[in-house]
Amino acid sequence: MTSYKQPDTMPELRTTNPEPRAPSLPPWHDSRFMRACRRQPVDATPVWLMRQAGRYLKEYRALRASTPFLELCKNPELAAELTVMAAKRIGADAAILFADLLLIAEPMGFRIEYDKGPGPLVRPALRSGTSLTHLPEVESQDSLAYVFEAVRRARAALDASLPLIGFAGAPFTLASYLIEGGPSKTFRHTKTLMFSDAGEWHALMDYLVRNLVKYTRGQIEAGVQAVQIFDSWAGCLAPAHYREFVLPHMRQFFAGLPQGVPTIHFATGAGALLKDMQDAGGDVIGLDFRVSLGEAWNRLGPQAAVQGNLDPTVLFAGSPYIRKQVRSILSEAAGRRGHIFNLGHGVLPETPVEHVTALIEMVHEESQVLR
């Protein structure tokens, strides 16, 4: 699965002169982002931002004023346009598909509703024991064809040197949305199922993994160069519970994805789970801002690639403070190969867009200075 990982065991100085790419490979193959995923030397640290195609952009707000979120996701032309526009607008080193991790819940038989609460709602919530055994297999190529079409259009419209990232929710996070009926503070129903009926739990996770693998492979076949797996809520679990109820399924998920396509494994509040997440899979471990990047990388070991991890609220401060924080994170990365700069969480809606573009420039400038 990770055949492209290099066997070097020590951080090395990056060279300014990466070897020229083989003529048969597409231009994005040697992009900073793809090289960092493979832990190859780069000319500057690549950077993209979670939710870079989001509400902080006036172009996004204009579109949303007339089109509900779910309709945007289901309109391949608009979804592709947003994907490409956002990456260009801020000068990111990768585009990320405009979509949502709950889209797959619809063909599983759930209604998803946005803009009705503090987070998306899933109806009916998956609670009873019997309902678990009657979930339909997802025929992604039919029911999620609009996602794959958005991938094809975005890929066609993007500069050929810019990689496109696809994504999916992780099975635990998806399960918790289905069971809680939306976001949760306590994950009571999800955990009660886990603790009280392990057989049902594991059957549900098997079902989710099987269908998430198909969906993620569909995105890869449609043209994404890498995928990020969002286990957004995994941080609500005690480490022992993660290991028992989630880790084996994550391993199965990653094992189901094709070799040679880098995977980013991201969770929030999961500082205590990093080694277990790495054990489960993923070529790059995505860190939130609640851990020190340097310490996390030391724990993960020199073979790891790491993404992160600026606190998104830093973007509300002035430019000198943002630069100081960029330097601080780059110095924690310490020139190690395999660092992708990102926020530790999505861009917040009220973020000034000029601070976002300034951030991208600073990451490029400061990482060149540090080399």
Add this chain to the structure above:
Amino acid sequence: MTSYKQPDTMPELRTTNPEPRAPSLPPWHDSRFMRACRRQPVDATPVWLMRQAGRYLKEYRALRASTPFLELCKNPELAAELTVMAAKRIGADAAILFADLLLIAEPMGFRIEYDKGPGPLVRPALRSGTSLTHLPEVESQDSLAYVFEAVRRARAALDASLPLIGFAGAPFTLASYLIEGGPSKTFRHTKTLMFSDAGEWHALMDYLVRNLVKYTRGQIEAGVQAVQIFDSWAGCLAPAHYREFVLPHMRQFFAGLPQGVPTIHFATGAGALLKDMQDAGGDVIGLDFRVSLGEAWNRLGPQAAVQGNLDPTVLFAGSPYIRKQVRSILSEAAGRRGHIFNLGHGVLPETPVEHVTALIEMVHEESQVLR
């Protein structure tokens, strides 16, 4: 401040025969809870639960049906009654004062409102630069006299062998409530103040610490045997930001408290901050359930006392599963001195009370078996 900490550096087997207490000391002095705070041997692991006087108790719900939360807090007779009733009802090894960490916000000039949202509201939110410099000093003995009176009444009504725990919010957590106007997902305004105006931030924290020290000392003078400092939201901070903006103030807070009264320093989602929290102060470090108790203790070192850390949702599972989890946590504690059993978060409102009482019994039984 921590003069009663024992200088031993290795975990030791607990003896079954603790030395008899000096005749001049009150009966609670040799209780399991107080002995564990001092890392002395105990006959069984002491246990109490955060929010043990809460909504899962029908006695509490009956009181709340006729009396708003804030009125309960301000009625020393009822607050004391709840404090004592809850500890007795479940057989806990300590009572914790029925109160709220936002009570001190009122004499600081804020209105606090409960039951109006997903969490308490603070009005007006503390936002402008000028308002920070005009916050009044809190005359706790006047404006919070009802808290101290509740302490006196609870202490008088409690069995003399049962310690009473007081508590206060930590300055960062209190600041974030004041600035955000309630609970927050992003802590944007709080962090923006930190990052953009460090001078104002530190002045605010100095003010809060000064007044929290007086308030906490007032509880101690009124008769609590230990205090827990809740830095409930500290886990939202990057470790470097915690160290710069919070840690020095926590150190000042703990330094302002009298020697010989054990302090428990608790935060949630703060796995990456444990060593820094320990560095700031507190005789016992309170863990949430997102970290392994064993690993956390190893990191904190053998001199630490530790409280925690069962996931409260485990109490929705069946009795055999609860027992298994109790054993698992006790085996992580590995017979080290200074373990106080608790949940990693407050008891959830829907928790079956019979599972709570069973938990307390199991902790006592299983820890005796392990000795």
